[in-house]
Amino acid sequence: MTLEQAYEYCRLTARTHAKSFYFSAQFLPRHKRDAIYAVYALCRHVDDAVDELSEPTETAGCRAVAHWQAELNRVYANEPAVLDDVSPVMRAWRDMLSRYPIPQNLPLELMRGVLMDTHINRYATWEDLKLYCYRVASTVGLMVTEIFGYQKAETLHYAEALGYAMQLTNILRDIGEDARLGRIYLPQEDMRDFGYTEAALMHGEINDAFRRLMKFEIERARTFYRQAEQGIPLLDRDARFTVLLAARLYSRILERIEAADYDVFAHRAHTTFAGKLRSVPRIWHEARRL
Numbered sequence: 001m002t003l004e005q006a007y008e009y010c011r012l013t014a015r016t017h018a019k020s021f022y023f024s025a026q027f028l029p030r031h032k033r034d035a036i037y038a039v040y041a042l043c044r045h046v047d048d049a050v051d052e053l054s055e056p057t058e059t060a061g062c063r064a065v066a067h068w069q070a071e072l073n074r075v076y077a078n079e080p081a082v083l084d085d086v087s088p089v090m091r092a093w094r095d096m097l098s099r100y101p102i103p104q105n106l107p108l109e110l111m112r113g114v115l116m117d118t119h120i121n122r123y124a125t126w127e128d129l130k131l132y133c134y135r136v137a138s139t140v141g142l143m144v145t146e147i148f149g150y151q152k153a154e155t156l157h158y159a160e161a162l163g164y165a166m167q168l169t170n171i172l173r174d175i176g177e178d179a180r181l182g183r184i185y186l187p188q189e190d191m192r193d194f195g196y197t198e199a200a201l202m203h204g205e206i207n208d209a210f211r212r213l214m215k216f217e218i219e220r221a222r223t224f225y226r227q228a229e230q231g232i233p234l235l236d237r238d239a240r241f242t243v244l245l246a247a248r249l250y251s252r253i254l255e256r257i258e259a260a261d262y263d264v265f266a267h268r269a270h271t272t273f274a275g276k277l278r279s280v281p282r283i284w285h286e287a288r289r290l
Contacts, residue, residue, distance in 0.1 A: 006091035007034045010041035013089075017044055023276050024246035029238055035100055035147045038092035042068070043110060043140055045089060050114050061118035065111045076104045102146045110139045121183045126220075129171075129187050130164065137170075138163030148243065149236030158231020162247060165224035169253050172217055176204060176265035190216065204265035214262045218254050225251045233290040241287035248283055249276055 001009075014022045014037045025036050049064040050056065071090045075097065086094070096102075113135025123129040141159035150156075171178075171185040178185060179202055191198070194213040201210075225247055232240050232247075249271055256269035 001088055001091060003091065003095055006088040006095075007037065009088035010034070010037035010092050013037070013041040013044055019273075020249050020271065020276070021246065023273075024242050024249065027242045027245065031099070032147050032149075032239065034092070035096045036144055038089065038096050039102075039140065039143050039147070041089045042072075042093065042107060045087075046107075046111055046114050047136075050118060053118075056118050058115065058119040061115045065115060069108065069111060072104065072107055096147075100147045102143050106139045106143050109135050113139070117183070122188060123185060124188050126187045126190065129185060132185075133164050133167040134160065137167035141166075145235070148239035150234050152234050155231050155234040158228050158234070161224045161231070162228035162243075165221050165228055165247070166250050168217065168221040168224065169250055172214065172221065172257060173253050173264060173269050175201070177268070179204070179265075186213070186217065206261070206263055206265070211262050214257070214264075218257065221254060222251065232287075240290050241284055244287045244290070245279070245283050248279065 011034070014025070018040055021040060025033050028036065046065060046068050049068065050061045053060050053064060071086050072093075075086065075090050075094045078094075113132060116132050116135065120132070123132065138160040141163035142156055145156060145159040175186065184198060184201060186201070190213060191201075194209050194216065196207075196209040196213050200207065228247060229244065232243050235243060252271050252275070253269045256271070257264060260267050260269065
């Protein structure tokens with residue numbers, strides 16, 4: 001497989017599975033856009049390797065992820081024979097790493113996060129959940145920030161915050177879907193504080209306690225979005241619009257949840273392609289001023 005074919009494989013993976021992510025990436029220069037696709041493709045394949053297990057145990061998950069860990073180790077070690085038999089994703093990664101210094105601990109930490117889903121289905125506190133969000137989302141933000149480009153180390157703090165914001169948005173959007181899989185990501189202490197029970201959640205009950213809980217979690221996510229946006233001016237200029245667009249589009253999922261009166265059991269909140277297009281001019285002008 002040629003390098004061009006490897007990157008095309010990664011691009012198609014992103015286009016198929018991450019529509020908002022893919023849409024926002026179109027405004028990057030080609031070399032950064034291709035690298036972003038490679039990062040996403042690895043994340044997607046690792047996640048799928050665990051999600052598609054017939055027996056999602058921690059042991060089975062470790063076996064499923066071991067393949068990707070081994071390929072990653074070979075690519076970072078720059079083994080001479082690596083081009084002959086690695087996957088298209090890692091073929092692209094090998095080329096990408098020649099230009100962007102993504103630390104190996106970040107994709108490895110992502111894999112640890114994905115494996116948490118094989119043995120953890122409840123989180124006692126926000127701090128417990130925050131570790132999960134860091135591993136499965138903030139690590140992605142940290143990886144792509146190396147591609148976006150930046151000058152000050154503090155930029156990474158804001159990238160981490162955007163990961164928290166987006167993963168918490170995912171969690172709130174997918175409450176009903178996750179409940180059907182026996183998973184509750186909402187912190188148990190928050191549910192107790194607002195008087196919303198696990199039994200009510202499993203039955204898809206939307207009451208005043210649930211609405212108060214959702215308002216609280218939505219504000220937590222928005223706080224992270226606001227924090228993350230402070231770091232956008234620290235990125236290379238050619239990446240600022242893409243990051244601002246991605247953050248704004250994803251945060252609109254929270255607005256859709258509110259508009260549906262917090263019904264995340266019967267409806268999956270999303271933004272339409274037309275809505276994304278309408279957002280471009282205004283956010284473009286805003287990004288130009290950063």
